[in-house]
Amino acid sequence: MVFIDWQSIKSPQMLVELLEKFLLGVFGEEFLREEVKKLEQYVSKSRPESFEYLRPLGVHRAAQWYKLVENLKNRGYTFDLSFSAEIEEFMNFTIFALSxxxxxxxxxxxxxxxxxxGALHDKNRFESLLYEVLVSANYVLNGFEVKMPDLFNEGRIDVFAREGATKVYCECKKLRRRELYVDIAIKVLSEISQRKVSAVIDIELFKKPKSVDDIVKIVEKAVDEGKAVKSEEAYIQVTMLPELIEDVFRVSIPKPENVEYAVAAAHAGIFDGVLKVKEPKMVVIRDSNKPREVEKQLRDRLREALEQLSTVSDGRKVVYVDVTEVIGKPVLQLPELIKLSPGPEILASYLEEKVRGWLINHLDIDSVVLTQSKLYTDEFGNPFALVVENHVIAAYIAPGWTMITRVVPIPQGATPEILTNLALELSKKG
Structure with missing residues (x-):
């Protein structure tokens, strides 16, 4: 296998070409092409405008990566500005390759x-292997000797790391978003695309809807009436966007703590030497029960990890939990002219509090690490930074704190224009 010289990468083109070479070296061209055939058979059943390709597919993830690399090369090594979800898959691919x-x-x-x-080619085993490989690589890059007992059927522990007299046993878990939200996004995006509606559709679910079509009907009503609509199942808000954007346009997504899924679509192009965006649209899906649902999923994963870590007696015991899919600000690749202003993130603090309480009752576990991955791109869709954040929580470390004041300082001698701008900025922050 040819290793990637990460220090030699000087451009998005070099990165994509080296990732393609890596993919072929790991999985083999024959395997990738067979999986891509399955992928293309699925996608070809629906028009691109139906957004069915948002749905997780029953093919190996490597096929999606191979197709993504091909698309990136065809587009001049930039992300498709008309489809924001590409950025998340590219991030997963790059993290795996590096690890x-x-x-x-x-x-x-x-x-x-x-x-x-066998583990790499098994599409189901591969999904859990992704995070285990990342955690293992983090230890290796920090000078630890690493083994993966569970992978080789040598124990129930995912990762064992040793440096000198220090031994660390790690369990790797991942919190996942529910497919229901993707189903709703597909239907709503398809509907507003067919009707050529340019808008931000903000959907807050109060409970699990009886059917996705019910939600689509409420969205249609909100769009037709041009105002918010509330039902027993959901609250729909519609913010109309210009059909054609020729100057910087700001979009605000307040309260990201209950955002379950967000996706955007638009057609961007250079016309008369000027970048313009046509038919921008965004769907934001919220769940008012999200904090409790995520907490329940977290406790289930911690319980599984506790059982597995109970099989060892010496050394440090750490639970790693990937929370990328369920917390954090929406990651959307948008055209340069659309500037997204998400509100403050508070769900991470909520989970930290719950984890700390769990650790107090399970003192045989040394710490829990919440992992969140982020990919940053410039205004033209070029990736320039990939960040993996590890937030360590231990029962014996006192948390920090925040004081929220409800008094807004007003500058002395402020003009009406300044006060108006201040109010607008505060409203964007939720």
Missing amino acids: LDNLVQHNVLSLGNPIVR
């Missing part, structure tokens, strides 16, 4: 091992 590359270089894994090859 696996380092594990192979440091002889933790060998692509010649049939167990490793």
Whole structure:
């Protein structure tokens, strides 16, 4: 296998080409092309405008990555500005490539091992392997000797790391968004695209809807009436956007703590030497029960990890939880002219509080680490920074705190124009 020289990457083109070479080296061209055939058979059943390709598919994730690389090359090595969800999959791909590359270089894994090859090619096992590889690589890059007992059927622990006399046993869990939200996004995006509606559709669910079509009907009513509509199942707000954007336009998404899924679509192009955006649209899906639902999912994963870590007696015990899909500000790749202003993030603090309480009752676990991945791009869709944040929580470390004041300081001698601008900025922050 040819390793990636990450330091030599000087452009998005070099990054994409090296990732393609890596993908072929790990999975083989024959396997990738067979999986891509399955992917294309599925996608071809629906027009692109139906947005069915948002749905998680029953094919290996590597096929989606291979197709993504092909699309990036065809578009001049930038993301498709008419489809925001690409950015998340590219982030997953890059993290995996960096992690696996380092594990192979440091002889933790060998692509010649049939167990490793089997896990990589099994689409179900591969999904859990993604995070285990990331956690293992983090330890390797920090000088630890690493083993993956569960992968090789040598124990129930995902990752074992050792440095000198320090031993660390790690369980790796991932919190996932529910597919229901993707189903709603597909239907709503398809509907407003067919009707050529340019708007932000903000959907807050009070409970699980009886059917996705019921939500679509409420959205149609809200669009037709041009005002918010409330039912027993949901509250729909519609903010109309210009059909054609020729100057910077700001969009605000307040209260990101209960946002379950967000996706955007638009047609961007250069006309008369000027960048213009046509038919911008965004769907934001919220769940008023999200904090409790995420907490329940977190407790279930912690309980599983506790059971697995109980099989070892010495060393430090750590639970890693990937929360990228369920918390954080919406990650949307938008045309340059659309500026997104999300509100403050508070769900992470809520989960930290719950984890700390759980740790107090399970003192045999040293810490829980909440992982969140973020990919940053410039205004033209070029990726320039990938960040993996590890937030360590321990029962014996006192948390920080925040004081919220309800008094807004008003500048002395402020003009009506300044006060109006201040009010607008505060409203954008929720």
